[in-house]
Amino acid sequence: MFGMLPVLHDNQTIYSWCGLTHALNGGTCARETSTILFGAPYAALSHDFPSRLVALERSTGYALGRSRDIALRNTLLGYYLSIVRQAQAERILRLLRMGTIPHLKMLLGITASRVGGHHPLKGCERCFADDEASRGWAYWHVEHQLPSTLVCTKHHCPLYIAWDPVTPVHRRHWLLPRLNKLYAWTEIHVPSNAAMDCLLRLATDSERLMGLLPATLDPERLAKGYQRILRESGLATAHGNLRTVRLVSLIKSRYRGLEDLPGLAPLRAIGDQWPGLAASLSRRTPRSGHPLKHLLLIGAISDSLDQFIEACASLPLSGRTDTPSLAEEVTTFNYLERFKELVAVHGKSLAAASHALGVSRTTGVQWAKRLKITYTSRGRPVPTKTVTKIRRLLMKGNSISSIAAASGVSMTTVYRIVGTHPEVSEKRRSDAFSRHRAAARRNFSATCSAMSDKGLKAIRSRPGNSYMWLYRNDHQWLQDRLSQQGRVSGRSR
Numbered sequence: 001m002f003g004m005l006p007v008l009h010d011n012q013t014i015y016s017w018c019g020l021t022h023a024l025n026g027g028t029c030a031r032e033t034s035t036i037l038f039g040a041p042y043a044a045l046s047h048d049f050p051s052r053l054v055a056l057e058r059s060t061g062y063a064l065g066r067s068r069d070i071a072l073r074n075t076l077l078g079y080y081l082s083i084v085r086q087a088q089a090e091r092i093l094r095l096l097r098m099g100t101i102p103h104l105k106m107l108l109g110i111t112a113s114r115v116g117g118h119h120p121l122k123g124c125e126r127c128f129a130d131d132e133a134s135r136g137w138a139y140w141h142v143e144h145q146l147p148s149t150l151v152c153t154k155h156h157c158p159l160y161i162a163w164d165p166v167t168p169v170h171r172r173h174w175l176l177p178r179l180n181k182l183y184a185w186t187e188i189h190v191p192s193n194a195a196m197d198c199l200l201r202l203a204t205d206s207e208r209l210m211g212l213l214p215a216t217l218d219p220e221r222l223a224k225g226y227q228r229i230l231r232e233s234g235l236a237t238a239h240g241n242l243r244t245v246r247l248v249s250l251i252k253s254r255y256r257g258l259e260d261l262p263g264l265a266p267l268r269a270i271g272d273q274w275p276g277l278a279a280s281l282s283r284r285t286p287r288s289g290h291p292l293k294h295l296l297l298i299g300a301i302s303d304s305l306d307q308f309i310e311a312c313a314s315l316p317l318s319g320r321t322d323t324p325s326l327a328e329e330v331t332t333f334n335y336l337e338r339f340k341e342l343v344a345v346h347g348k349s350l351a352a353a354s355h356a357l358g359v360s361r362t363t364g365v366q367w368a369k370r371l372k373i374t375y376t377s378r379g380r381p382v383p384t385k386t387v388t389k390i391r392r393l394l395m396k397g398n399s400i401s402s403i404a405a406a407s408g409v410s411m412t413t414v415y416r417i418v419g420t421h422p423e424v425s426e427k428r429r430s431d432a433f434s435r436h437r438a439a440a441r442r443n444f445s446a447t448c449s450a451m452s453d454k455g456l457k458a459i460r461s462r463p464g465n466s467y468m469w470l471y472r473n474d475h476q477w478l479q480d481r482l483s484q485q486g487r488v489s490g491r492s493r
Contacts (some may be wrong), residue, residue, distance in 0.1 A: 008064045009139065010355055014056075014074040015047035016140035017064075019174030030173050043100070045174070048076045048119040048145065051100040065356075067097045072214070073355055076119065079146050079206070079291055080108045081214040083222060089214035115263070115290045119145060121162040121175055121183075124152035128177050138177040146210060147263050148292045149203040150188050151196065153412050156404075158188040161262060191257045197401040198255065198299070200411050205295050205305040207412070211363075217312060219288055225312035229301050234440065234469045245463050254300045267296070303432060304400070304415065339367050343375075350375050365416075382413060390417050394424045397431045437474050440466040444478075448485060456487045 004024045008017045022033040034044035039055040050056075053067035064070060071093060072078035081089040088107070095101050121140055128138035143149060144159055151158050162175055162183040175183050190196050209217075217225075230236035235247050259267040295305075302308045342353035350373075354364030368375050382390075386407055393403045394417070404411045418425050443466040451459050460467045470478040 005060060005063055006137075007135075008070075008074065009135070010073060010351065011141050011143055012074060013047060013140045013142045013145060014050055014053075014064075014070055015044070015174070016176065017074070018044040018050075019176045019179075020137060020139060022174060023176065023179055040100075045172070047121060047140070047175075049096065049104055050075060051096050053097045068093060069355060071096060074142055076142070076145060078212075078214070079210040080110075082209050082212040083217050083219070083291055083294060084108070084215060084288065085218045086215035093214070109288045109290060115147060115292050119147060120164075120262070121145065122149070122159040122188075123162065123177050124155060124157065124159055126155040126157060127152060132178065137179070140177060143203075143207045143210070146203075146206040147290075148206040148295050150261060150263065151190065151199045151203050153200060153203045153207065153410055156196065156200065156410065158190045160185050160187050188262060190261075195257050198258065199261075200401065201299055201304075202295055204411050204415060205299060206291075208305045208415075209291060209295065211361075213357075217294075217309070221312040222294065225308050226297070226301075228311045229308060231472070232469065233301055233436070234464065234466055235301060238468050238472065243463055251296070251300045255296065263292070303428075304418075306415070306418070307429075336367055336371065339364065340371050340373065343368070343373055382409060382417075387417060390414055391421065391424055394418060395427055397428065397435075433473075436469075440469050440474065441477065441481075444470055445481070448481075448487075456482070 004021070006017065006020050006024060008014070018033065018037060021027075021037070022030060025033075027033045030045060031041035035041050037056050037059050038044050038050070038052045039059070040052055043050055043052045043055075053070055056070070057064070057067040072081070077093070077096065081092065084092075092101065092104070092107060096104065101107065122144045123138075123140060124144060127141060127144075131138040144152065149159070162177075163186055164175055164183040190199060227236070227240055230242065230247075231238065231240075234243065235250070236242050255264075255267050258264050298305060298308045302311075339353050339357060342348040342356055343350065348356065350364040350368055351361050354361050365375075367373075386409065390403055390407050390409070390413075393406065394414070398406075400411050400414050400418075404414050407414070418428070443464065447459055447462055447465045451462065459465055467478070
C-alpha cells in the first residue's frame, strides 16, 4: 500500500491517477507500481481500458469508489457501452473488473470500424494550467481522450496530441502532462471558425454520450431514433428508404474541411459508403457501429444529442422483451429513489450522486428539481443576468454556438440551460418544427411550379420534393394545395 493516495477526480483517467500515484510515492519501476495496485505488471499502463479494477478497488481500500463507477467514469468504457445491448455491456463490465479481456476491442467493434483502435493521449494546455492552480498538478481529462473529441469544450480551443513512438502494449512508463516530456506535443489544427463550431458540437455530444448509462442507446433504440429523424427531415421515405443524394450532400456540407483531422478518417468515405452506413445503423435489424460514426451522423441530422435521445425514447420498441424503454428503466431500477437517498440520507452532492448512478450532472440537477431537493451549485455560477440573456436568445431561436459566443459561456452551459428549462426546450422544438414546415411548403410549391406539366407521381419521384414530410406532418395543407392545382393524391382517397 502506498503512503500517499491522491484524490481521483471525476474527469480524471485512472491511468493518469496511477501515474501520479507512482510519481508522488517516488516509484522507480512502473511494473512494480502496477502490480501493487492491480495485481498485474502492465494493467495500470493501459490508458484507455485498464483491467482488473476489483483488485484496484481492494488495494486502495475502496478510497477511489466502486470499480464499476471507475470503469464507466474514469476510462473510455462508458463511451462505448452506452450504445451496446444491456447483456453485452454487463458481461464486458464484469470481465474487465475481474480480469482482462485480450479481445475487448473486437467485442466493442473497434477493430472492424476502420476508425482505429489506437487512442492517443490528448490534452488542453489551459485545462492543465487550471488544474495546477486549483489542485497542484495537471492530469489527463477523460473527456479529452474520447475518439470524437478534438477540442476543449471548456476553453473552445484545439487539443494537443501526445505522440509516443512506443505503442501502449509495449509501454513501460507513464506519460504525464507537465511532469515529463516523453512524447511529442502536437496541436490539432482547426481550419476555420465553422469547423470549430462543428467540433465543439461533436465534443459536447461525446461527453453527453459517455455520461449515459450502459445500453441507454442500444442498437435497436438508435435505429428507431434514426428512422424517425430521417423521415421527419425528409432524408428517408415513409418506408425507410434513404434519400441518398440529400444525405450525402448534407454530411459533406456539415463536415467539409475536417476529413484530414486526426481520427476523422470515416469522413473521407463520404459519397460511396455513408448511405450504406446510415442504412446499416437505422435498419429494423441494425448493425452495431463505432460511437464516432453514430455521433457524426446524429450531428448531421439533429439539433442536439438530447433531441436525438428524445426521438429514441418516444418510440415503442416492438418485438423486444429483454430491454425496457428509457422511462421503464428509471422506474424499474428506482433511480430517482436511489438518487434521493444518496443526497438526503448519505449527504452526497448532486455530482457525486449522479456519478454513483452513472448519469450526467445535468440529469442529476433535473432529478433534484423534480424531487424538490434544495442544493447549492458547486460549479462556476452563471450570473442571473447572463442566464436571462441566454434564455431570451434561445427563445428567439438563435443557434447554440452563436448564443455561447454572445454570452461568453461554453456551449455545454447553454445546453445545460436548455435541459433544465423545459419551456425553453419545448419552444425551440416548436419553432424548429415551424421552420421545417415553412421550408417544406416552399420546397414542395417550388417543385410543383417547376413541374407544372407533370403528374403527382413524377413530382414525388423528384429527390427532395418534401411530399412525404408534408403528408405525415402537414396533411391538411398538402391536400388543400393539391386541390388548388387540380391534383389528386392516391393516398388521400
